[in-house]
Each structure stands twice: as C-alpha cells, then as structure tokens.
Amino acid sequence: MKDITSRIVELTKHGHCTPQISQLAKKLKEPSTTIHYNIKKLEKEGAIKSYKAVFDYKKINEGFCVYVLISLAPDEYGNPEKIAQDIAKHPQIESVDICTGDWELILKVRTANQDEYYEFTKNVISRKGIIKIKSLTSLKQVKTEFVEM
C-alpha cells in the first residue's frame, strides 16, 4: 500500500482540478468552444485563482475546525499583512482575513483533533504582536466553501 489517497487529497486541496467544459456547455446550452473561450478569459483576468476539491473534512482526518479571532498589538497595526501572510503559510490554515472591528485577524484552522490544534496554537499563534485571542470551535459545519454538507 502506497497511501496514494492522502497525496491526492493534499494536491487537490489547492488545485490540480479543471472545469468540465462539456458539462458546462450542456447545462448552459452553448457550444463548448464558447465556454472554453470564456473560461480562459476568466483565468487570464485573474478572476479564477484555482480549481480544487472540497472535502468532508472529518473523513480526511481534519475534523477539528476552529475560528480564531486575533487582536494585534498597537505597534503591528501598521503592517498586519506581514503577520497574516506568515500565518497563512501553514497548511492547517484554511483562511486568513484582515478585519475591522474588535479583532484584527480572523483565521479558520483545521486539524485532526484538539491535541494537534493545541500544538498549532503553541507554534503559530503564540507569537509577538498577538495580544489577545478568542477561539470558536466548530461543532458542526453546515456549509463550507459554498458547498452544503
């Protein structure tokens, strides 16, 4: 056994997918060359960033999901993007947004379980510049990435 599935998951999580031109053509009742042309246009414009798979994350051992609200130290206000991009690099991070309001950053983190999440917080979230954290653990995800579960 080579555990090919986990490597497929890792690659299709970010990309390695493609639109189904002929299916779209049928659905929209247009020639497939027209669909093809318009998709390439969207890609060139940068409107489409990637094609990817959406998972039942419990089934790929990423069942533990936490939203992390972060408050930054005042001296970091000038450049929140630096911290945001550093955090975004980690594979457990689904999303990072720089926000208005009571919190400057909001993260969505996926790990296998609470233990792994705890390790993650120690290594990634505990760092200079972050002065306050509130975590909201997801008990059930009803919809994710525009896909209803």
Add this chain to the structure above:
Amino acid sequence: MKDITSRIVELTKHGHCTPQISQLAKKLKEPSTTIHYNIKKLEKEGAIKSYKAVFDYKKINEGFCVYVLISLAPDEYGNPEKIAQDIAKHPQIESVDICTGDWELILKVRTANQDEYYEFTKNVISRKGIIKIKSLTSLKQVKTEFVEM
C-alpha cells in the same frame, strides 16, 4: 453579448469541475489508472464532496466579505441546525458553522458591496431566534479555501 462568464462563475462556484488525473499521475509518479481508482474511492466514501473554482471575489463582484457571529435565543439551543440550514441556503453564504463559545453560529457572507450586505441582513439575519449579532468586515483576504491570494 450573452454574459456567459457570470453563468460559468455561478456553476463552477459549487461544482462542475473535475480532478486532473494525468497531471496528478505525473506529479505522484504513478500510473493514471491508479490515480483514477483512488479518486473514485474517495468519491464513493464521500470524502470528496465536490470540485469547484476559487475566485478573486473582488473580480466577480463579490468583494464585500463579512464574518457574522450570532447568538441564539435559549429556546433555539435545542435545534440550531434548523436555523443554520435555513441560512445556508442563501447564495451569498460561503460557510455556516455551529460553534461552542460565546457565539452559537458563525457565518461567512459575500456580497457585491455594503448596500447589498445591508439588504441581506434585513432579509436573512433579522429573524426570530437570533438575539445578538457581531459583524467583522474583511478588509483583505490573505488566504481563502486553502488558496493564498
């Protein structure tokens, strides 16, 4: 002009994409039939829910993004899924999670602008059972759906 692109966006936002088996085969240095077999297995198990496009949402007229933290009335605690699923149906909703902590629900909402978001809150979020709301508006999304922007 038929505005085919916006219909393509609408369909590829949820699905109408497919994994690139031959690309995955090259990357993983395995025969494409092996990749095919393993992908079909993941699909049958329900581990893969869908294949979809990820967008630069500003460029598809969904540049206004808000995280909405919701507190439910005590009489709704017994069945938060009902409300969650009702909310999830709306196309502006990217995600809905039922959470622990100070807030019972967390939504991610995407609209064209603040006005549209305001209409959305009036129609969807102002409803019986929801007693407290906090909104966090995203100023910049650094990573979304595991894709760095």
Add this chain to the structure above:
DNA sequence: TCATAAATTGAATATTATTCAATTATTTAT
C-alpha cells in the same frame, strides 16, 4: 495457509479539451 477482497496496472476505447480559421458582434476613433 488458503480463500477472498482490495489495490495496482497496461492496453484499448470513449470522451473531452484545445486549436484554428471563419464569422458575427461590439467598441473605438474619426
């Protein structure tokens, strides 16, 4: 250890994407 099921693979086929050239529609400049 034998029997059964699961996973891997190559060769053949079916399906789908892509290229290209021609046509039509739209925009821009005069």
Add this chain to the structure above:
DNA sequence: ATAAATAATTGAATAATATTCAATTTATGA
C-alpha cells in the same frame, strides 16, 4: 454616422485525457 479595430462566438479537426476492462499483484482474515 461610418469605417476600422477589437472582442466574442462558433464548427470542424486534432490533441489530450478519462474511463473501461481484464490481468496481476498485494493485503486481509478465517
């Protein structure tokens, strides 16, 4: 308003890719 230039649509031909199938190997479990 008209001509010229650009952008979008499309069908036919080709290239690339997915899928099926049967054979083989590997793993599982009584």
